[in-house]
Amino acid sequence: MGKIWLVTGVSRGLGREITRAALDAGETVVATARSADAVRDAFSGQHDRLHPLSLDITDAEAANRVAAETVERFGAIDVLVNNAGYAELGFFETFTDAAVRRQFEVNLFGAMNVARAVAPHMRARRSGLIVTISSVSGLVSNGGGSVYSASKFAVEGWMEGFAQELAPLGIRSLLVEPGMLRTDFMDRKSASFGTIGIADYAEAVAQYRAFVAGANGKQPGDPKLLAARIVALALQSEAPSRLVFGDDARQWAGAKIDQLRQEIARSADRG
Template identity: 45%
Template structure:
């Protein structure tokens, strides 16, 4: 049975490749973006199975309107891919408060807006799959990415808890944790850097930015392969709660988990010492 996908941030990068893979699998796709004309241009001849919609995920009303249009066209939503987002880089002190609000507005509250609109549809169906795009930066910190990583940690905690809340309705949640993929993420058209100049941070920030500029469009991850992987996961009887995408994510996340376990054991006695010890009667 073919599925109906609802994908945010589908005009380029991972979102576009997920849409491409779903269409190749014979499914229907609601591809949303701030500029839906870019989506239509990327998929000529797919008008029967593709609905391109304008959506700024930071606007809650637009999320509901897009979901209503999707259901009116295809009757259901089987798979939600919360992909819209961008990277706010720079040391924490270099990033202004308004830029932090903007980062959370898209990466966290935008994801909330779309999910809030889709969940009633999936509950009525008693079935659905949700893919929330996190990052390996949602499992480990990166210097110069404190604000961005904090949004992805938020997505992780939210998604893990949401999975427990909606499982009884046949809805499964998977947190997607990509490493570095060859998209526009590090390109000047997407990534943003801190606007404040603080002399103490200039040497390290300049070096990191130069390294990212050099790495942009040379990342090892193939977004087309990730798109096909999500199609595979959407059809899995028991999808994972977390899916690490790319060898860099596999290795980085594994090393972080190992270090956390070692630290937990190293401080075990002090951790246990904070319990209240009831005196024997």
């Protein structure tokens, strides 16, 4: 039967590709989204190793039920892929407080809900892998990405520490930091824009929104290739703690590291 996977956000995008790659590798996948029917539609019918379940990751009790049901049915959760998320794209002051909190509710606290539900089962077996889909935006922030990056920076800090807590118990962690992927992540299904008009930002916001519209569907990263890499790493006995995926992501992350080194050096020079 292979490994038992629990994947969130499967109805489209990278989650769908990860699920497909895992199924192609002979794995069994409990595939979740807010609508189980949306998962079924995404896979054009039933697959004998695909098991769709509805899960809103912001509902902690629902996450507990899905984890318990998976373990009861299959005996284990070998791999958790915390993938579900979305992006608030735009300038910080154009977002309401509610929109910012919603970004964290899904991207950070939702992922925490699922990890909190799954970790006890992995601890009991002293085995498991938690794959967290972060972003290069969890390492580097730019104008227009401040709110989304804030949520992903938080995910990075949480998982970097949580992974060290889990490692002595036989549980591994893989943080995935893609650059721009050719998914629907930047369209209205997965991205949201600020709603407050501010004259000082109007021109810059218009340029940013034009950039997003122009990039959507033309992103350089291949989600199928990333999904295959994630599945291959999950099936290895040893895997890296991070996967920075895409030339763009590696360039941005490298530039950030260089910038930090320079700033640290300048701080030392100043005493």
